[in-house]
Amino acid sequence: MKARRLILWLLLSAATQVSAGANETLDGYKRLGAGPFNPETGRQLWISVNTPQQDAAERSCADCHGTNLSLPGNHLRTGKVIEPMSPTTTPERLTDNRKIEKWFKRNCKWTFGRECTPQEKGDLILFMQKQDG
Amino acid sequence: MNRMNRIIASAVTASLLATTGVALSDNDSKKSLLSWFERTTPGIDPAETRLYTDECGSCHFPYQPGLLPAATWETLMNKLDDHFGENAELNEGDVNSIRNFLLNNAAGRANYGLPNKIMAAQGDRPLPLRITEMRYFVYEHSDLNRTLVEENPQVKSFSNCDSCHQGAKQGLYDEHNVRIPGFGRWDD
Numbered sequence: 001m002k003a004r005r006l007i008l009w010l011l012l013s014a015a016t017q018v019s020a021g022a023n024e025t026l027d028g029y030k031r032l033g034a035g036p037f038n039p040e041t042g043r044q045l046w047i048s049v050n051t052p053q054q055d056a057a058e059r060s061c062a063d064c065h066g067t068n069l070s071l072p073g074n075h076l077r078t079g080k081v082i083e084p085m086s087p088t089t090t091p092e093r094l095t096d097n098r099k100i101e102k103w104f105k106r107n108c109k110w111t112f113g114r115e116c117t118p119q120e121k122g123d124l125i126l127f128m129q130k131q132d133g
Numbered sequence: 134m135n136r137m138n139r140i141i142a143s144a145v146t147a148s149l150l151a152t153t154g155v156a157l158s159d160n161d162s163k164k165s166l167l168s169w170f171e172r173t174t175p176g177i178d179p180a181e182t183r184l185y186t187d188e189c190g191s192c193h194f195p196y197q198p199g200l201l202p203a204a205t206w207e208t209l210m211n212k213l214d215d216h217f218g219e220n221a222e223l224n225e226g227d228v229n230s231i232r233n234f235l236l237n238n239a240a241g242r243a244n245y246g247l248p249n250k251i252m253a254a255q256g257d258r259p260l261p262l263r264i265t266e267m268r269y270f271v272y273e274h275s276d277l278n279r280t281l282v283e284e285n286p287q288v289k290s291f292s293n294c295d296s297c298h299q300g301a302k303q304g305l306y307d308e309h310n311v312r313i314p315g316f317g318r319w320d321d
Contacts, residue, residue, distance in 0.1 A: 075192050075193070077192075077217075077218075077219070078192055078193045078290075078292065078293070079289055079293070080191075080192055080193060098224060101224075102222075102223065102224055105220075105222055106219075106220040106221065106222050107220070109214070109220045109222070110219060110220040
């Protein structure tokens with residue numbers, strides 16, 4: 001029937017292909033009062049240049065992860081390759097809630113000098129999910 | 134069996150055992166005959182745990198625990214929020230699992246070849262935080278010039294073990310399998 005086929009196509013369409021891990025994470029943030037989330041706000045955070053402490057060097061998410069999330073990045077100090085952040089390119093991205101929280105904790109503290117708020121994390125996740133980076 | 138025959142039998146058995154042992158031991162031709170009595174695995178025991186490799190190998194090469202003394206690993210694990218200028222904090226449960234893994238397999242705790250040499254070379258000197266500042270390491274790499282490592286864009290730092298040591302992931306650091314990118318094999 002038409003309705004069933006429509007639903008099938010909707011389910012298959014990219015817009016609804018949000019991974020289970022990320023959904024769970026976003027729901028968690030919503031329960032803490034955050035949302036709605038905005039990928040553009042996430043992008044602004046991503047490219048922002050920060051000096052977390054007085055004597056610290058400037059840094060941004062883009063320094064290691066790049067601005068085009070379908071491309072690999074490089075660890076600024078060790079040079080180690082970092083797989084692309086986009087879940088379209090690297091399917092494991094944003095599927096494990098523990099991993100998401102671990103990296104947010106480390107990287108927000110190092111980049112911004114503090115943990116990211118649930119709102120910021122949600123915005124950043126939405127930014128990462130956007131295929132065109 | 135009379136005494137003479139017993140002596141001969143013992144001698145034959147002993148030499149058979151020794152020959153078999155040598156035949157079965159690993160292929161490093163420079164090892165002495167007695168080495169088959171010792172641990173036959175050269176280098177560092179990879180003692181691979183998935184957790185350690187995943188958590189501590191995401192930014193740099195996952196350095197095997199046998200490369201540093203337990204005291205150094207302890208210091209590092211207590212200061213993960215400032216890990217050489219980076220934040221390397223872990224989930225609570227993971228910190229303890231990894232700490233145990235490192236301490237149990239550290240140089241000075243794990244009793245075999247390379248970690249023992251590393252500890253012996255360090256002696257009573259103060260312990261650095263970096264593997265590359267351990268006395269054994271400095272000595273072993275002392276004949277390399279800057280062009281090969283620091284100024285080599287494919288290597289950049291002595292911290293990138295697996296850039297040159299082709300067997301690093303398996304814990305093998307001997308001089309037989311070293312290939313410096315851009316320069317070729319390194320033969321000591």
